[in-house]
Amino acid sequence: MDEKLSFFKDGFRLDGRRPDELRPIKIEVGVLARADGSCYMEMGDNKVIAAVYGPREVHPRHLQEVSRAIVRYRYNMASFSVEDRKRPGPDRRSYEVSKVSREALEPVILTSYFPKSVVDIFVEVLQADAGTRTAGINAASVALADAGIPMKCLISSCAAGKVDGEIVLDPMKFEDNFGEADVPIAMTPGGDFTLLQMDGRLAPEELKRALELAKTGCQQIYEVQRTALVDRYSSIEEQESCDEAEVEIYE
Numbered sequence: 001m002d003e004k005l006s007f008f009k010d011g012f013r014l015d016g017r018r019p020d021e022l023r024p025i026k027i028e029v030g031v032l033a034r035a036d037g038s039c040y041m042e043m044g045d046n047k048v049i050a051a052v053y054g055p056r057e058v059h060p061r062h063l064q065e066v067s068r069a070i071v072r073y074r075y076n077m078a079s080f081s082v083e084d085r086k087r088p089g090p091d092r093r094s095y096e097v098s099k100v101s102r103e104a105l106e107p108v109i110l111t112s113y114f115p116k117s118v119v120d121i122f123v124e125v126l127q128a129d130a131g132t133r134t135a136g137i138n139a140a141s142v143a144l145a146d147a148g149i150p151m152k153c154l155i156s157s158c159a160a161g162k163v164d165g166e167i168v169l170d171p172m173k174f175e176d177n178f179g180e181a182d183v184p185i186a187m188t189p190g191g192d193f194t195l196l197q198m199d200g201r202l203a204p205e206e207l208k209r210a211l212e213l214a215k216t217g218c219q220q221i222y223e224v225q226r227t228a229l230v231d232r233y234s235s236i237e238e239q240e241s242c243d244e245a246e247v248e249i250y251e
């Protein structure tokens with residue numbers, strides 16, 4: 001018989017977190033020179049990069065919508081991002097993740113401002129450790145803002161899971177692989193859900209707890225996203241005012 005897996009040690013998870021704790025987050029805005037907007041994000045051991053292009057002309061033309069921009073989202077895992085080399089190119093999973101991620105962001109993008117155009121979002125997973133779709137959505141949301149795409153608000157995303165009968169925030173790979181359930185969500189700062197998926201089985205009260213926990217996670221992620229954008233643009237403004245001052249001095 002299999003030995004029972006242990007997910008907790010002295011009340012803490014195997015990576016030292018409490019059940020209601022997120023993994024460390026790092027966000028860098030504007031990392032790609034050739035994209036209109038971009039973002040590099042780490043959520044624990046997940047490392048993703050998001051690039052946004054547009055609004056721009058739609059190719060092929062038949063995809064054009066007369067009254068709004070279309071949004072395309074391509075999620076791609078690098079072959080070296082996972083333990084067993086991933087075969088390059090799209091597969092069923094990447095189509096699914098791309099679809100739900102696009103649907104998580106589209107409701108807040110003001111597409112009617114840009115008829116007959118497209119906003120292209122590319123997410124590349126460089127290193128995966130469970131939660132790559134949520135990391136991708138977070139990075140893409142920041143990259144859209146960096147590209148100056150008009151949006152109602154940012155979108156923040158994270159998952160809650162069930163391991164050893166306990167609901168935990170932001171499961172890492174071991175918890176995701178051997179746990180009982182995984183519930184990724186995405187939401188607006190106002191608490192409107194734009195993504196809700198569930199893998200595994202949860203009782204109604206467990207689902208309620210998972211959603212509560214994931215919501216608090218999203219609120220914390222929102223603050224990090226907002227701060228990263230404010231820091232990026234206040235440092236640009238500071239730089240510009242320094243440059244102006246220099247012009248005045250040397251003129």
Ligand code: CDP
Binds near residue numbers: 083086130132173
């Ligand atoms: O990454 P996310 O949790 O959004 O999606 P998932 O389909 O639940 O995958 C969970 C994790 O399984 C990924 O983050 C990867 O670490 C791993 N995975 C893998 O090792 N090889 C794949 N081909 C796909 C996923």
